[in-house]
Amino acid sequence: MSEIKNYTINFGPQHPAAHGVLRLILEMDGEVIVHADPHVGLLHRGTEKLAESKPFNHSIGYMDRLDYVSMMCNEHGYVKSIEKLLNIEAPIRAQYIRTMFDEITRILNHLMWIGTHGLDLGAMTLFLYAFREREYLMDCYEAVSGARMHATYYRPGGVYRDLPDYMPKHAESKWTKGKALKEVNSWREGSLLDFIEHFTDYFPEKIAEYRTLLTDNRIWKQRTVGIGVVSPERALQLGFTGPMLRGSGVEWDLRKKQSYAAYDQLDFDIPVGVNGDSYDRYLVRMEEMVQSNKIIRQCVKWLKENPGPVMLDDYKVTPPTRDAMKNDMESLIHHFKLFTEGYTVPKGEAYAAVEAPKGEFGVYLVADDSNKPFRMKVRAPGFAHISAMNEMVKGSMLADVVSVIGTMDIVFGEIDR
């Protein structure tokens, strides 16, 4: 009989279940994984080094491109860090808008996650459903910033502009006209807030549909229950945050514990798992979508009742209005200085974190009295999660690797930076 030895296989970097450019070197004993060595960095763009070479505001757009499925949450982390260094605070309406868009982003992210995770494990239908709903939320992004994904909407001192009073409508086409056109435009008669309210009425039913498809599905449970189990102690040691930590039963959410924006004014719950396996993390994320929907509804209500400024009135940091710039010499000078040089940030260092859909997204900034950050470090939740890959898949079957990659909800934009 020939001697049977362990062998290594190469998983990725081009693999449909690798969620991007993950290269995994798997040492296998038959179907069982002995050791997994993830190779990351294939998408490394040096975002932090780039940020050191340009004024503070120029890097907001780079934040969208880190975790490219939860764009505005990344912006929030960066902007919060600058605001801390400058010792300024955005007006209350901007805080509510940020809260609302953070939660819209959370739903966007979790829909993307459930779609692709489902697809990896053989649930094709869900992918199509999830992407159908994502389309509405991207329309909200577009209405407010002009871009469907990379919004660059948050600014130090507030948000770029107030919510629009109207929603763009679908145009008539060969396939959509008459009654059908009226139907697709029926949500779009009012303002953006009306549109979002329509969505929040519609969405809970859809989550119920996803649950019907998955929660008691035999195949789904076979692929997720008891897979990638992490104990609470290990989860803390491994630097898990967000749903990965809560799935293991640790009740920790920055929105509650270190509240920011308008979260302390709102009513919502934090779902927590019990067993720390893929299935529990699935349940946690599904419930988070329900809670996000609830938060959005409260924000819409508040925003409808409370008009006001969305940007700080401090021309040293925020640009003056077009009107003021044309009529007032001082505003013109401020505008010129802001757009040619940017604002300078006093010497110091600050770390600000937000509860991004994937976990704690933090930005550590070091400033040296200049108009550019001296050092920026992005703390990406996915980086800590994927570093636990070996521990989570060791001893399980090859097919479970796909389930574990899915449950980590990894996006290489933020891991490789």
Add this chain to the structure above:
Amino acid sequence: MNTSLEKQLKSHFGDLISNIVSQHGEITLEVSPKNWQQVCLQLRDDSQFLFSQLIDLCGIDYLTFGEGEWQTDGVSSTGFSRGIKQKGPGRFSWEERETELMEKRFAVVVHLLSLEHNMRLRLKCFAPDTGVLAVPSLIKIWSVANWFEREAFDLFGIIFVGHPDLRRILTDYGFIGHPFRKDFPLIGNVEVRYDEEQGRVIYEPVSIEPRVTIPKTIRKDARYAENQEELEEEG
């Protein structure tokens, strides 16, 4: 709450910490490499701290800290060129510039989180100026330090003593240099292209010139100066 943490840290560690700074409601502890592991272990296990999570670990290079590319203190008659022709970081190749040895150039910065007491702490450890650029590894105290330390090694060349698997992580296989050091050019040193004759991807020196569109400008804004004075009076 932060002032009480500051007091606790001072009384508990005493000489083990070399400096303690409180700014923007955040506390930064400076620890020497010698005491690095001991302080961290106590921060994790002592019941008044219980920093059970290491949130982030990163390197930092203080070369050119506080150096601007455009002197704005005096009036100049040379117009726009004063911004473009200045020799500041990012505009020249480092071989041409004399670099003097800098004290306290590299540091490792760690962010800790205590779930029990709901507080954060920043630790800073300057690597020794002479000899090997080495700091003890924290991998035995927080497992997550593994990849973060690999990253800091990759980007800054800081060696973590006791790390079992200190490989490059973010840069290319076979990469030369440590790209996040301030004396590493933003445009890099090599570029890749597919060579048709050789039938493979080859590396060549970069063919572009470094260019800065907006110079780094140091300004001591009066508003902040006032704030600073107030703070100093208080503290």
